[in-house]
Amino acid sequence: MNTDFINNIGLTHYLVLAALLFMMGMAGVLLRRNVIVLLMSVELMLNSVNLTFIAFSKYLGILDGHIMVFFVMTIAAAEAAVGLALAVSIFKRFNEVNIRFFEHLKG
Amino acid sequence: MALLILAPFVGFLINGVRYKKHSANVAGVIATSAIAISFISAILLVLDVVAMPAESRKIAVSFFEWMAVDKFKVNAGFVVDQISSIMILVITGVGTLIHLFSIGYMHHDKGAAKYFAYLNLFIFNMLLLVLGDSLLVMFVGWEGVGLCSYLLIGFWFTDKEKAAAGMKAFITNRVGDAAFLLGMFILFITFGTLNFSELNALAPTTAEASWLGAVTLGTLFLFIGATGKSAQIPLYVWLPDAMAGPTPVSALIHAATMVTAGVYMIVRLNPLFIMAPNTMMVIAIIGAATAVLAATIGMTQWDIKKVLAYSTVSQLGYMFLACGVGAFGAAMFHLMTHAFFKALMFLGSGSVIHAMHEEQDIRKMGGLKKYMPITHVTFFLGWVAIIGMPPFAGFFSKDEILAYTFNSPLGSPILWAMGALGATLTAFYMTRLMALTFWGKSRVPSDVHPHESPALMTIPLIVLGILSVIGGWIGIPHVIGEHLGHLPNVWEHWLHPMISPIPGWTAIDHTTEWTLMGVSVGLALISAIVAYQFYVKSPETPKKIADSIKPVYNLVYNKYFVDEAYFGFIINPLVSISKNTWYYIDVNFIDKATYLAGDLARGMGSFVRSIQTGNMQQYAMYIGIGVVVALSFVIMR
Numbered sequence: 001m002n003t004d005f006i007n008n009i010g011l012t013h014y015l016v017l018a019a020l021l022f023m024m025g026m027a028g029v030l031l032r033r034n035v036i037v038l039l040m041s042v043e044l045m046l047n048s049v050n051l052t053f054i055a056f057s058k059y060l061g062i063l064d065g066h067i068m069v070f071f072v073m074t075i076a077a078a079e080a081a082v083g084l085a086l087a088v089s090i091f092k093r094f095n096e097v098n099i100r101f102f103e104h105l106k107g
Numbered sequence: 108m109a110l111l112i113l114a115p116f117v118g119f120l121i122n123g124v125r126y127k128k129h130s131a132n133v134a135g136v137i138a139t140s141a142i143a144i145s146f147i148s149a150i151l152l153v154l155d156v157v158a159m160p161a162e163s164r165k166i167a168v169s170f171f172e173w174m175a176v177d178k179f180k181v182n183a184g185f186v187v188d189q190i191s192s193i194m195i196l197v198i199t200g201v202g203t204l205i206h207l208f209s210i211g212y213m214h215h216d217k218g219a220a221k222y223f224a225y226l227n228l229f230i231f232n233m234l235l236l237v238l239g240d241s242l243l244v245m246f247v248g249w250e251g252v253g254l255c256s257y258l259l260i261g262f263w264f265t266d267k268e269k270a271a272a273g274m275k276a277f278i279t280n281r282v283g284d285a286a287f288l289l290g291m292f293i294l295f296i297t298f299g300t301l302n303f304s305e306l307n308a309l310a311p312t313t314a315e316a317s318w319l320g321a322v323t324l325g326t327l328f329l330f331i332g333a334t335g336k337s338a339q340i341p342l343y344v345w346l347p348d349a350m351a352g353p354t355p356v357s358a359l360i361h362a363a364t365m366v367t368a369g370v371y372m373i374v375r376l377n378p379l380f381i382m383a384p385n386t387m388m389v390i391a392i393i394g395a396a397t398a399v400l401a402a403t404i405g406m407t408q409w410d411i412k413k414v415l416a417y418s419t420v421s422q423l424g425y426m427f428l429a430c431g432v433g434a435f436g437a438a439m440f441h442l443m444t445h446a447f448f449k450a451l452m453f454l455g456s457g458s459v460i461h462a463m464h465e466e467q468d469i470r471k472m473g474g475l476k477k478y479m480p481i482t483h484v485t486f487f488l489g490w491v492a493i494i495g496m497p498p499f500a501g502f503f504s505k506d507e508i509l510a511y512t513f514n515s516p517l518g519s520p521i522l523w524a525m526g527a528l529g530a531t532l533t534a535f536y537m538t539r540l541m542a543l544t545f546w547g548k549s550r551v552p553s554d555v556h557p558h559e560s561p562a563l564m565t566i567p568l569i570v571l572g573i574l575s576v577i578g579g580w581i582g583i584p585h586v587i588g589e590h591l592g593h594l595p596n597v598w599e600h601w602l603h604p605m606i607s608p609i610p611g612w613t614a615i616d617h618t619t620e621w622t623l624m625g626v627s628v629g630l631a632l633i634s635a636i637v638a639y640q641f642y643v644k645s646p647e648t649p650k651k652i653a654d655s656i657k658p659v660y661n662l663v664y665n666k667y668f669v670d671e672a673y674f675g676f677i678i679n680p681l682v683s684i685s686k687n688t689w690y691y692i693d694v695n696f697i698d699k700a701t702y703l704a705g706d707l708a709r710g711m712g713s714f715v716r717s718i719q720t721g722n723m724q725q726y727a728m729y730i731g732i733g734v735v736v737a738l739s740f741v742i743m744r
Contacts (some may be wrong), residue, residue: 026731030724103721 014055021048035087035097039080047074109170111148111195112185112238114141115230131219135210138223142206142230146199153192162604167240171592175495178299184240189605190374193439194237197446201363202230208454209355211563212461222262222353229255233364237371242291242301245372245705248594249287249336250364253280259360260352272351278320279345283335290328294379297321310378314610328374330390333369336395338420339397339427344670346420350412354457357412362419362449367378367442370426378433387517391431395512399426400667402532404530406539407664410467411456414540418493421451425508428526432518433609434511436602440582441504447578448492448501451571455486459544462557469540474549478557481565483545485572490541492575494534494631500579505530506624507584513623517612527627530616532572534631537653539649547643560613586620640666 021044028041050069059066091097117142122134145490169184185194206226215218242677254277261273268721295301298309315322333339338346349361360366373380373390380386380411398421405417422445429438460467462479480525492499495506509526512518517562559565582598643651663670718729 030728030731099723103723 006049011055014051018048018051018055021045023049033098033100035083035099036092038099039083039087042083043080052099074097109154109168110143111199112231112234114144114148115227117141119224119227120203122220131214131216131717132210133616134220135206135213138227138396139203139210140145141227142199142203145230146203146209146356148197149192149195149199152187153196156187156189156192157489158678161600164604165720169240176344179295180359180682181241181243181301183244184302185238185244186240187238189602190439191237192370192529193443194371195234195412197443198230198233198364201446201450201571202233202359204259204570205355205359205363205450207455208358208564209353210456211561212355212457215421216353218262223257225255225262226356226359229259229365235367236368240303242294242303242306245375246284246287246291249332249368251361253277253284256360257363257571259356260349261350262352262356262599264744266351267362267378269351272345272348276345276349278675279336279342283332283695286328286335287332288324289330290330293321293325293328294375297325306376306379312381312421313420314382314384318385320383322379323385325571326376326380327385327389328727329372330369330386330393333372333395333427335369337366337369339369339423340400341403341669342391343397343420344673347413347416347666350410350416354412354453354460357403357416358450358453358457358585361416362453366423367426367446370423370438370442371552373427374435374439375611377605380430381607381609382515387431387433389425389431389695391512391518391522394424394427394429394530395522395529396424398428398529399525399532400424402529403663404666406536407617407660411459411471411472411540412467413455414469414536415449416451417532418452418537419445421533422449422493423464425512425526425529428512428522429508432512432515433607433612434508434515435606436599437504437507437561439602440598441501441508442577443579444492444500444575444578444731447571448499449491450717451485451568451575452489452493454564455489456566456570457481458482458560458568459557461560461564463551466553466555468553469543471552472544472549473551474545475551475557476545479545479550479559481559482568485568486545487539488572488575490537494537494635495530495628496631497628498576498579500575500577502628503584505577506627507582509627510584510615510623512619514613514615515609517609523623523698531630531634535638538635539642541641542639547646574643581591586617612691626731707739 008079015095025041025044028044029038032038032041050072053065053068053072057063057064089096090101094101110697118138121137151164156166159165159179166187167184168186171181171183173181175181178675200617206223209223209226216222232248232255234248236245236248237251239248247660257273257277259273261278262268264270270517288404291301294306298306300309311322312486329588331342331665335342346366349640352360380390401417401420401424405414405421408417422441426441426445429441458479459472459475459482462482464474465474466472488499492501495502497503509523509530512526513520513523583596585596588596665671718725
């Protein structure tokens with residue numbers, strides 16, 4: 001199996017992939033109504049950022065990016081916990097997890 | 108003196124603060140005793156003044172410095188001298204009687220405490236007016252009595268017509284007050300002071316011939332102010348309407364006190380006025396014209412109080428005529444005697460109205476003599492006094508005015524003739540009033556049972572009746588006094604130091620004076636007899652005469668359409684101008700501009716508000732767009 005193309009993968013590819021992932025995540029956040037899907041899309045965006053960090057870290061030969069990724073993952077986990085709690089409470093109230101219900105939070 | 112001024116004010120406060128709680132009797136007693144205290148302190152003060160040497164009779168008090176701006180200094184200063192001592196005695200004396208009368212008259216009224224509070228406040232302001240030692244302090248009282256007049260005329264404010272009468276009085280007075288203010292400004296600019304004694308000391312010593320001189324203009328404006336307060340042409344229209352108020356108010360304000368304020372002011376400033384012959388001429392002509400005009404209207408009215416109101420306007424015209432010819436003393440004299448007999452007659456009419464259950468139309472009276480003996484007798488005394496029969500009070504004052512008018516260099520036989528005509532007409536309409544009210548056959552509706560008023564109301568009538576008889580004896584002219592064993596003319600001696608001599612005055616010779624007296628008394632007598640014949644002996648005649656001169660009669664009956672003319676030429680144009688200004692400038696321009704500004708702000712606000720939907724995905728989008736914009740800005744830079 002020709003694995004050359006693996007060796008030829010450069011920084012650009014990672015960044016393009018990360019950008020695509022980010023776009024998809026953002027599209028999900030902006031367009032989907034289901035709060036669970038929304039949270040997943042947020043994870044997607046965070047992960048695209050993680051990917052960027054790793055790519056730069058590898059490319060520059062320093063470890064800072066890895067450390068950042070751990071932070072991001074920790075925060076993502078916390079955020080997911082909060083987000084899911086909100087989702088659950090919305091579900092309890094409206095029997096559905098549509099993001100539109102959050103409009104009731106308007107002042 | 109503080110007691111004199113403050114007693115009514117305290118009375119006003121007591122009744123005013125608790126006006127819902129006090130019954131008519133309690134409030135009446137409080138108010139009456141407040142005025143009585145004033146009256147007693149006034150007597151004591153005047154006795155002090157009398158005890159002083161003739162040339163320096165004056166008690167001046169300055170309570171505090173009211174204002175001091177640059178050269179303009181005014182003290183809250185008050186002064187009792189020969190002129191104001193007469194006024195305080197009249198105001199508090201007649202005032203006390205009228206308060207007493209009011210207790211009986213307002214007995215049934217629910218707002219009696221409020222009424223007495225206003226009445227006290229009025230007396231307080233009137234005292235400020237007459238005691239003030241400067242034009243400005245006087246002006247405070249001047250405005251104050253105007254206010255109280257408004258409050259009291261419109262006292263029964265639930266009746267639209269009465270409320271309107273109050274407003275009419277107030278607004279008409281404001282017109283005069285504006286002129287009064289202008290007069291004050293002119294005098295202050297010219298002399299640098301508003302203090303009476305300083306003004307009088309600074310008055311020029313030679314007559315000012317031009318129309319536009321400072322003194323002439325200033326005094327003219329002050330006189331216009333006086334026409335407002337004292338109901339002279341052209342501002343007299345409010346007084347007859349003012350009869351809408353309770354009758355004792357008419358007696359107090361519209362006969363004895365407030366309306367005389369203009370005369371009093373002119374007498375106060377007589378050294379100034381006498382140096383402005385043009386002003387004097389205007390005053391004399393206006394006075395004489397008012398005396399005659401109001402008297403003619405009085406001849407045709409059916410409302411008992413309206414007749415008296417026009418009579419008051421007419422008598423005030425006499426006082427101004429006296430001022431105009433330089434007979435300031437005579438003006439004050441007539442002011443005082445008029446206060447007695449006119450207050451008496453107003454109270455008498457109040458007694459009649461009370462007895463007739465609020466009926467004021469003299470066509471429905473007649474023959475009341477039988478039912479109300481005391482009211483009739485006192486009214487009778489007022490009647491002989493006002494038509495100028497000797498030796499009643501009105502005779503002395505009126506004939507002094509007429510003699511001065513004839514003889515003074517400022518007067519003329521024409522003015523005298525107008526005055527005599529006024530006296531004749533007065534005799535006619537007063538007799539008519541007497542005849543229709545008290546004499547002849549009764550035309551009282553069968554369901555009304557007239558009765559004599561309670562003692563509270565008749566006592567003031569009796570006191571005033573006595574004053575109407577003897578009130579004139581302190582001013583007996585020399586020509587009569589000499590024949591009665593050299594009776595002195597107390598009045599003239601009293602006022603002498605305060606009154607400027609008339610330039611070019613020559614003593615009137617006795618034959619002329621006797622003739623003048625004879626003519627005016629004779630005319631009045633004939634006129635009274637004719638009126639008696641008309642209204643008692645042959646009640647049909649007046650109607651026939653009225654019918655035969657229908658157009659003239661209607662013109663007079665409708666008060667020469669002066670009110671209508673005011674509406675047509677002044678009020679309606681003013682209203683329409685204001686309405687147009689309001690519509691085109693305010694509504695169409697100013698309002699629209701401000702609305703536009705408001706709409707702009709609100710529009711911008713609503714745009715920004717539309718962003719706040721609560722839709723989280725929209726917020727996220729804004730964040731995304733914002734990040735893109737910010738980043739591209741950073742990168743492109």
